[in-house]
Amino acid sequence: MTRDELFEISEITRRLDRMEEHLEELREVARSAGSVDTTKERTTGADVRAGMAVADKIIDMESDMRLFKGRRDSLRAEARKLFAQLDGLEYDIMMRRYVDVLRWTDVSKVVGYDMRYIYRLHQRALDKLFSHSRPLP
Numbered sequence: 001m002t003r004d005e006l007f008e009i010s011e012i013t014r015r016l017d018r019m020e021e022h023l024e025e026l027r028e029v030a031r032s033a034g035s036v037d038t039t040k041e042r043t044t045g046a047d048v049r050a051g052m053a054v055a056d057k058i059i060d061m062e063s064d065m066r067l068f069k070g071r072r073d074s075l076r077a078e079a080r081k082l083f084a085q086l087d088g089l090e091y092d093i094m095m096r097r098y099v100d101v102l103r104w105t106d107v108s109k110v111v112g113y114d115m116r117y118i119y120r121l122h123q124r125a126l127d128k129l130f131s132h133s134r135p136l137p
Contacts, residue, residue, distance in 0.1 A: 001078040003130045006098055009079060012072040013101045016065060023061050030054045082129060090125040093118055 076099050083094045089111060096107045108115045 001075070001082050003126065005075055006079060006082075009072055009075045009098050010101050012068050012075070016068050016072070019061060019065050019068070023058065023065070026054055026058050026061070030058065085129065086125055089113070090121050090128070093121050094125050097122065 079098050080095075083091055083099075086094060092111050093107060096102045096110055097104070102110065104115060104118065108118050111118065113121075
């Protein structure tokens with residue numbers, strides 16, 4: 001796992017959050033347009049053209065989200081293996097930040113230390129994990 005892949009976990013999570021919000025908006029549009037079946041592979045027949053377009057967007061977005069979730073789950077599994085090299089508080093901080101995808105303020109509250117100390121330990125953990133020139137298996 002590379003450092004970029006580690007940071008990708010939170011990027012994917014933020015993207016998924018935005019997609020979920022947009023998906024809910026699309027579902028609301030579909031509900032207001034009438035009974036559009038968003039569970040079918042593709043809509044056909046008597047559906048109105050606008051309803052079909054919305055349903056197709058929903059289906060496509062759900063498919064994209066499944067791909068992103070799969071990638072995120074894979075990266076999380078790799079991160080867990082990587083963090084096994086750490087111990088104690090460094091391990092807790094990295095797990096909360098990258099596997100649980102908590103914000104820094106939440107990490108600080110959960111582990112019970114101030115933000116500055118959390119940042120220092122985070123940097124120290126990153127240095128331990130990525131101080132060599134090639135990525136770990």
